[in-house]
Amino acid sequence: MAGDRAKPCELDQEKYDADDNVKIICLGDSAVGKSKLMERFLMDGFQPRQLSTHALTLYKHTATVDGKTVLVDFWDTAGQERFQSMHASYYHKAHACIMVFDVQRKITYKNLSTWYAELREFRPEIPCIVVANKIDADIKMTQKSFSFARKFSLPLYFVSAADGTNVVKLFSDAIRLAVSYKQNSRDFMDEVLQELESISLEQKEEDMLGKEPRGHVESPSPS
Numbered sequence: 001m002a003g004d005r006a007k008p009c010e011l012d013q014e015k016y017d018a019d020d021n022v023k024i025i026c027l028g029d030s031a032v033g034k035s036k037l038m039e040r041f042l043m044d045g046f047q048p049r050q051l052s053t054h055a056l057t058l059y060k061h062t063a064t065v066d067g068k069t070v071l072v073d074f075w076d077t078a079g080q081e082r083f084q085s086m087h088a089s090y091y092h093k094a095h096a097c098i099m100v101f102d103v104q105r106k107i108t109y110k111n112l113s114t115w116y117a118e119l120r121e122f123r124p125e126i127p128c129i130v131v132a133n134k135i136d137a138d139i140k141m142t143q144k145s146f147s148f149a150r151k152f153s154l155p156l157y158f159v160s161a162a163d164g165t166n167v168v169k170l171f172s173d174a175i176r177l178a179v180s181y182k183q184n185s186r187d188f189m190d191e192v193l194q195e196l197e198s199i200s201l202e203q204k205e206e207d208m209l210g211k212e213p214r215g216h217v218e219s220p221s222p223s
Ligand SMILES: Nc1nc2c(ncn2[C@@H]2O[C@H](COP(=O)(O)OP(=O)(O)OP(=O)(O)O)[C@@H](O)[C@H]2O)c(=O)[nH]1
Pocket: 028, 029, 030, 031, 032, 033, 034, 035, 036, 037, 047, 048, 049, 050, 051, 052, 053, 054, 077, 078, 079, 080, 133, 134, 135, 136, 137, 159, 160, 161, 162, 163
């Protein structure tokens, strides 16, 4: 159910290898509105209370992309963890990233480069969307050119979790990007991991096959 705290069994990331499962992570400083954006998209609501995310929260969503059902896990954690550096498993197997800043706080825009560097360390090629949130508080900000997105050729969305502007578009596009990344993955690490998995599978098969005939040969023939 949406908003459920992550239970250990749900953190089994093997499921993201299945075709119909995608993982989308959310990055950005504390209080930029990551959790509020999720709330707006998944529940079409907004509670203006100040509640920082402490641990990991998984939001589950079912989407339809090109007629196919896709199970989406949105991963949300506290932005203040930046100072301790995010745990590697947060990035593990992620298929897309939503990276948020607050148009009212310049520092959150400046910090995007730190977030982006960390993201690329773990996931060099997943699609990443830059999100300018809270435009309801200062609509003039939509006229500003934010060079960070241009510099890295990333899409930039102006949104508001408070009034819902562009929120559905943002999440629908993120899901599409995640699915298409997964289908056409050119991520070097993914390729290496897949190759290693198939080698170890082949090895297991060979071992199994190798054992069977030996058993037959060694069994005493009835005389
Ligand atoms: N005006 C306005 N306020 C917003 C908007 N989105 C979020 N806020 C406010 O910003 C504050 C922080 O929002 P959160 O969603 O908790 O921020 P967060 O990024 O999840 O923060 P951490 O969990 O600490 O990392 C809350 O008080 C929200 O009410 C928005 O679009 N417009």
